[in-house]
Amino acid sequence: MLKKVFMAAVMLFTVIMFLSYEPPKNTVAVAQDVRTEAKTMQIKILIGEKTFDAVLYDNAAARAFYEKLPLNVTMTEFNGNEKFYSFDKNLPSLDKKVDNIRTGDLMLWLSNTVVLFYQDFYSGYNYTRLGKIKNPEGLLDAVGNGNISVKFEK
Numbered sequence: 001m002l003k004k005v006f007m008a009a010v011m012l013f014t015v016i017m018f019l020s021y022e023p024p025k026n027t028v029a030v031a032q033d034v035r036t037e038a039k040t041m042q043i044k045i046l047i048g049e050k051t052f053d054a055v056l057y058d059n060a061a062a063r064a065f066y067e068k069l070p071l072n073v074t075m076t077e078f079n080g081n082e083k084f085y086s087f088d089k090n091l092p093s094l095d096k097k098v099d100n101i102r103t104g105d106l107m108l109w110l111s112n113t114v115v116l117f118y119q120d121f122y123s124g125y126n127y128t129r130l131g132k133i134k135n136p137e138g139l140l141d142a143v144g145n146g147n148i149s150v151k152f153e154k
Helices: 002-020 025-038 060-067 139-143
Strands: 041-047 050-056 071-078 082-086 096-101 105-109 113-117 121-133 148-153
Touching: 041 060, 041 121, 041 139, 050 060, 050 139, 060 121, 082 148, 096 105, 113 121
Parallel strands: none
Antiparallel strands: 041 050, 041 148, 050 121, 071 082, 071 148, 082 113, 096 121, 105 113, 105 121
């Protein structure tokens, strides 16, 4: 009898442990990054004489942005760390607090404003991630001060 109770307790414990298991957060983040990187759209961002290769993520906002390409715009300087351009119509968005922004990040703000970040910083704002420049070296020099002409192309 004691053996049956012991086996039942072991089985119950095993079921509880199985149902309550959560993979480590780092593992989940890495798996999501790999999946996101595997489903990307390649684009080029031309600023003056410099061309940057970039990837767009696999989300509705990035796909809608991709469909607008090629796109020649004047991006407005803002805060000494970003350039932005506002569309007349909203793109699909799924805004989330991003915290750390990296040089070369391309994001959508308030559903209609595409933002290219040229310096790392912390932000409490919500954005939809569109993509990123693969190698942002030289981006700060390319964007310079003030408003700039930018061409996004497939």
